[in-house]
Amino acid sequence: MSRIVGIDLGTTNSLVAYMDHGIPRVISARDERAMVPSVVSLTDNGLIVGDPAKEHLTRNPERTVYSVKRFMGKSLADVQGELAYFPYTLTEKGGVIRIQLGEKSYSPPQISAMILKELKLRAEAFLGESITKAVITVPAYFNDSQRQATKDAGMIAGLEVLRIINEPTAASLAYGLQEKTQGTIAVYDLGGGTFDISILKLKNGIFEVLATNGDTHLGGDDFDQQIADLFLAEIRAQYGLDLSTHPDHMQAVRLEAERTKIRLSSELKTTASLDLPDGKGRFTRELTRDQLDGLCTALVERTLGPCRLALNDSGLAPGDIDEVGLVGGSTRMPLVRQRVRTLFGKQPHCELNPDEVVALGAAVQADILSGGTTDMLLLDVTPLSLGIETMGGVMSSLIRRNTTIPASAKEMFTTYVDGQTGVDIHILQGERELAKDNRSLARFRLKVPPLPAGVPRIEVTFLIDANGILNVMAKDMRTGETQSIEVKPSYGLSDQEVERMIEDSFKFAADDVSARKLIEARLDAGALIITTEKSLADGGHLVSAEEADTIRAAVATLTTAKDGTDPRAIRARMADLEQAAKGLTVAMLDDSLKQGLQGKKVSEVTQE
Amino acid sequence: MRLRGIFFSLSERQSMNAHTHSTDDRCENTDDRRELQMARSMCWHCQSEMAGEYFCDRCVKVQPVSKDLDYFTCFGLPRRLALDPQTLETKFYELSRAFHPDFYQNKSDAEQTISLGNSAMLNTAYRTLRDPIQRAEYLLDLEAGSVKDIRTTPPADLFEEILDLQDTLDEFRASERASEHASTLRTKLHADRAVLEQRQRDMEAQLQQLFSRWDALQDRAEVTEQARVERGRILKDMRDILSNRTYVKNIVNDLVATIA
Ligand SMILES: Nc1ncnc2c1ncn2[C@@H]1O[C@H](COP(=O)(O)OP(=O)(O)O)[C@@H](O)[C@H]1O
Ligand SMILES: [Mg+2]
Numbered sequence: 001m002s003r004i005v006g007i008d009l010g011t012t013n014s015l016v017a018y019m020d021h022g023i024p025r026v027i028s029a030r031d032e033r034a035m036v037p038s039v040v041s042l043t044d045n046g047l048i049v050g051d052p053a054k055e056h057l058t059r060n061p062e063r064t065v066y067s068v069k070r071f072m073g074k075s076l077a078d079v080q081g082e083l084a085y086f087p088y089t090l091t092e093k094g095g096v097i098r099i100q101l102g103e104k105s106y107s108p109p110q111i112s113a114m115i116l117k118e119l120k121l122r123a124e125a126f127l128g129e130s131i132t133k134a135v136i137t138v139p140a141y142f143n144d145s146q147r148q149a150t151k152d153a154g155m156i157a158g159l160e161v162l163r164i165i166n167e168p169t170a171a172s173l174a175y176g177l178q179e180k181t182q183g184t185i186a187v188y189d190l191g192g193g194t195f196d197i198s199i200l201k202l203k204n205g206i207f208e209v210l211a212t213n214g215d216t217h218l219g220g221d222d223f224d225q226q227i228a229d230l231f232l233a234e235i236r237a238q239y240g241l242d243l244s245t246h247p248d249h250m251q252a253v254r255l256e257a258e259r260t261k262i263r264l265s266s267e268l269k270t271t272a273s274l275d276l277p278d279g280k281g282r283f284t285r286e287l288t289r290d291q292l293d294g295l296c297t298a299l300v301e302r303t304l305g306p307c308r309l310a311l312n313d314s315g316l317a318p319g320d321i322d323e324v325g326l327v328g329g330s331t332r333m334p335l336v337r338q339r340v341r342t343l344f345g346k347q348p349h350c351e352l353n354p355d356e357v358v359a360l361g362a363a364v365q366a367d368i369l370s371g372g373t374t375d376m377l378l379l380d381v382t383p384l385s386l387g388i389e390t391m392g393g394v395m396s397s398l399i400r401r402n403t404t405i406p407a408s409a410k411e412m413f414t415t416y417v418d419g420q421t422g423v424d425i426h427i428l429q430g431e432r433e434l435a436k437d438n439r440s441l442a443r444f445r446l447k448v449p450p451l452p453a454g455v456p457r458i459e460v461t462f463l464i465d466a467n468g469i470l471n472v473m474a475k476d477m478r479t480g481e482t483q484s485i486e487v488k489p490s491y492g493l494s495d496q497e498v499e500r501m502i503e504d505s506f507k508f509a510a511d512d513v514s515a516r517k518l519i520e521a522r523l524d525a526g527a528l529i530i531t532t533e534k535s536l537a538d539g540g541h542l543v544s545a546e547e548a549d550t551i552r553a554a555v556a557t558l559t560t561a562k563d564g565t566d567p568r569a570i571r572a573r574m575a576d577l578e579q580a581a582k583g584l585t586v587a588m589l590d591d592s593l594k595q596g597l598q599g600k601k602v603s604e605v606t607q608e
Numbered sequence: 609m610r611l612r613g614i615f616f617s618l619s620e621r622q623s624m625n626a627h628t629h630s631t632d633d634r635c636e637n638t639d640d641r642r643e644l645q646m647a648r649s650m651c652w653h654c655q656s657e658m659a660g661e662y663f664c665d666r667c668v669k670v671q672p673v674s675k676d677l678d679y680f681t682c683f684g685l686p687r688r689l690a691l692d693p694q695t696l697e698t699k700f701y702e703l704s705r706a707f708h709p710d711f712y713q714n715k716s717d718a719e720q721t722i723s724l725g726n727s728a729m730l731n732t733a734y735r736t737l738r739d740p741i742q743r744a745e746y747l748l749d750l751e752a753g754s755v756k757d758i759r760t761t762p763p764a765d766l767f768e769e770i771l772d773l774q775d776t777l778d779e780f781r782a783s784e785r786a787s788e789h790a791s792t793l794r795t796k797l798h799a800d801r802a803v804l805e806q807r808q809r810d811m812e813a814q815l816q817q818l819f820s821r822w823d824a825l826q827d828r829a830e831v832t833e834q835a836r837v838e839r840g841r842i843l844k845d846m847r848d849i850l851s852n853r854t855y856v857k858n859i860v861n862d863l864v865a866t867i868a
Binding site: 465 | 701704705708709710711713714724725727728729731732734735
C-alpha cells in the first residue's frame with residue numbers, strides 16, 4: 001500500500017508528517033520551519049502559499065486569504081458578525097461562501113486545497129515519491145458540513161482522504177505513543193481559531209474518547225483582535241486616524257498585536273510599535289502581561305464551560321483526570337496554562353511541541369490505517385447530537401452527542417395521507433430543542449409508493465462513519481427495495497461541484513505552465529538532494545575529502561535555488577550537482593560491483 | 609454530508625410502530641433465535657460451514673454479526689442484570705479490535721461494509737449494556753418484547769407533588785428573576801429537587817433488588833409454573849419502576865434547566 005501522510009490543516013498553520021520506522025516526524029522544507037502558514041495570496045506571478053504568502057498580508061491585503069478554516073462548511077450568514085475584520089471579499093453562491101481573489105472566486109475548500117497541495121509537494125520532495133493518500137485532522141467540535149468541506153478540500157488537492165480525525169484525539173495518539181500512558185487524560189487544544197477539549201481513557205493501546213466539546217470560533221485570533229481593538233481605539237483617540245479605511249494598516253495592526261501577545265508569553269512587558277499612514281509617524285505603546293491577561297480573561301474563561309460539559313458527559317470530576325495535555329500555539333500563554341491548571345488541579349503536560357503534536361498524531365493514525373501500527377486503536381465519538389425535525393419544529397435526536405463512532409440509528413417512516421408519495425426529511429445537528437436553533441445538514445424527500453395512509457414503511461438508516469460523517473440509506477420494508485436518495489446538503493458543495501473543482505484545479509495548474517514547471521523542478525531537486533546525501537553517507541569514503549566538500553557545496557547551492565521561484569535556476573543547479581557528484585556515482589558503482597562479487601562468494605560459501 | 613442511495617443491512621428491526629425510532633434495537637423475542645443464528649452459519653465469501661464466531665475458519669473473512677444475536681450473546685455474557693463492567697469493557701475492546709474500520713482499510717468493499725456495520729452494532733451494544741438502566745430496559749425488551757413504556761402522567765404516589773411542582777415552575781418562569789418572589793420560589797424548587805432526587809435514588813435501589821431477584825431466578829433455571837409467574841411479576845415491576853424513574857428524571861432535568 002502506498003504511503004499515507006498525516007496532515008494538520010490548521011487555521012493559522014498547517015503541517016504534514018509521516019511515520020519513519022515507528023516514529024512520527026514532521027516534514028520541513030530545508031532550513032524552514034515545518035509549519036506552513038495557512039495563507040494563500042494571489043500575486044502577479046500567480047497563487048502562492050505559506051510564508052511567502054504571509055508577507056503579502058500587509059502588502060496585498062485584499063488578495064491574501066488567511067484563517068480560511070473559519071469559513072469551511074459555513075454560509076455567509078454564519079459569519080456575518082466577523083466579516084468586517086477580513087480584508088478580502090466574501091460572497092456566497094448556493095449556500096457556500098466564495099472568496100474573491102482577482103477575477104475569480106474560490107470556495108473555502110478550494111483555498112484549503114491550495115494549502116494541502118503545498119504540503120503534498122513538500123512531502124513528495126522530501127520522501128521522493130508521489131503522495132496521494134492522507135489523514136487530515138479537524139477540530140473535534142467540527143460539524144458534518146465542516147468535516148465534509150475538509151474532505152472536499154483533500155479531493156480537490158488530489159488527495160484521497162482516508163480518514164478525517166479529530167485534532168485533540170490525534171494529539172493523544174502522539175502523546176500516548178511517547179509515554180505509553182494508561183489512565184484518563186484530558187487534551188486541551190487552543191489554536192488560532194478553534195478550541196477543543198477531549199477526555200479520553202487510555203488502556204492497553206485503546207484510546208477511547210469519553211467526551212468531547214469545544215468552540216469552533218475561539219482561539220488566538222480572538223486574543224489578537226482584543227489587542228488590535230485597543231490599539232485602534234488609541235490610535236483614533238491620539239491621532240484622529242481611522243485605520244479601518246486602510247486595509248494594509250489594519251493587517252499591520254493585527255500582526256503587531258499577535259507579535260506583542262507572543263512576546264508577552266515570555267516577557268512581563270513589551271512595547272508595540274506601528275507605522276501610521278498620512279505622515280503621522282509612529283504609534284508606540286507599552287503593554288504588560290497583566291494588561292494582556294485583563295484583555296483575554298473573558299475569552300479564556302469561555303474555554304472552561306466546554307471543559308466542564310465534557311467532564312460532565314464523561315461522568316468524571318476534574319480530580320479524576322490523571323493527565324492534562326496541552327495542544328495548540330495559544331496554550332503557550334501563561335494565563336491559559338494557569339486557568340487549565342486551576343480547573344484540573346494539576347500541572348498540564350507540554351513536553352511535546354504543541355505546534356506539531358497534532359500532525360504527528362495524524363501520521364500515527366495514517367500508520368494504523370496502512371497496517372503498520374497494529375497495537376493502537378482510536379475509538380472516537382461524534383461531538384454533536386444528530387436528529388431530524390419532527391412535527392412542530394422540534395428536533396428528535398437519533399444519535400446522541402458523545403456516542404462512539406461508527407454509530408447508527410434507524411427510523412421508520414410512513415404516510416399520514418392516502419396516496420401520499422413523499423415524506424420530507426430534514427436532518428439536523430446540535431443540542432437545542434427546536435429544529436431552527438440547530439444546524440441544518442440536509443433536506444431530502446423520501447419517495448413512497450402511493451398507498452393508504454400508514455401502510456408504507458420506509459426504514460431510513462443514519463450511519464455516522466469513523467470520520468464522523470453521516471451517510472443515509474433507505475429501504476422499503478414492504479418490498480425490501482433500496483432507494484436512492486437525492487439530496488442537497490444545506491451548506492456544502494454538491495458532488496458535481498467538487499468534481500468540477502477537481503477538474504479546474506488540474507486545468508489551472510496546466511494553464512499556469514510556469515507554476516507547474518517550478519513545482520516539478522522543486523520535486524526533482526528534492527529527490528536529487530536526497531539521493532546525493534544518501535550516496536555521500538554511504539560512499540563518501542570512496543572519494544577525496546575535497547571532492548566530498550565540492551558535492552556538499554553543490555547540494556547547498558541547489559537547496560537555495562530550490563527554495564527560490566526560478567525553475568530554470570533550479571535545473572541549472574541540478575546539472576551542477578550531478579556534474580560534481582559524477583565521481584562519487586562512478587566510485588559507488590564500482591564498489592557495489594565489487595561487493596556484489598564478494599557477496600556472491602560469501603553466499604556460495606555459506607551454502608555448502 | 610453525502611447521502612447515498614445504497615442500501616446496507618446492519619440490523620433490521622421489524623418495528624410495528626409507524627414512526628418510532630430505535631438506536632439499533634434488535635432481537636425479537638423469538639425462541640428460535642439460536643436456530644436463526646445457525647441458519648445463517650455459512651460464510652458469505654467462501655460458502656463454507658461457519659464454526660467460528662465472527663470470522664470464517666476457512667477464509668478468515670469477517671462475518672456480519674447476525675441481526676438476531678442479542679447484545680448479551682454478542683459479548684459472550686449470560687443474560688443477567690448484574691454485570692461486571694471490567695469484563696464488559698475488556699470484551700468490548702477485544703471486539704473493537706476485531707471489527708473497527710481502521711483495520712479494514714486494505715480490505716475489499718464488502719469487508720469494509722461488514723466492518724462498519726459490525727462496529728456500529730458493537731458500539732450500540734456496549735452503550736446499552738454498560739448502563740444498568742439501559743441494560744434493564746433492553747432485557748425487558750428481550751424478555752417481554754415491550755417497547756419502552758412512556759409515561760405521560762405522574763406516577764400515582766407523586767401525583768399531587770408533581771402537579772404542585774409544575775405550578776411553581778410556571779410561576780418561576782413568569783417571575784422577574786431578580787425579585788424576592790423569584791428567590792422564594794427558587795428556594796422551594798431547590799427543596800423539591802432534593803425530594804425528587806431522593807425519590808429517584810429510592811427507585812434505583814428498588815430496581816437493584818428486582819435485578820438481583822431476576823438473576824437469582826434465572827440462575828435456578830426452574831421451569832415450573834410458579835417460576836414463570838414470578839418472572840412475569842418481576843418484569844412487570846421492573847417496567848413500572850423504570851418508567852416512573854424516567855418520568856421523575858425528566859422532571860428533575862427540566863427543573864435543573866429552569867433554575868440554572
Ligand atoms: N508563544 C505564544 N504565545 C501566545 N500565543 C502563541 C504563541 N505562539 C503561537 N501562538 C498563537 O497560537 C495560534 C496558532 O496556534 P496553532 O496551534 O498553530 O493554530 P491552528 O491550529 O489554529 O493553526 C496563533 O493565534 C498564535 O498567535
Ligand atoms: Mg491546531
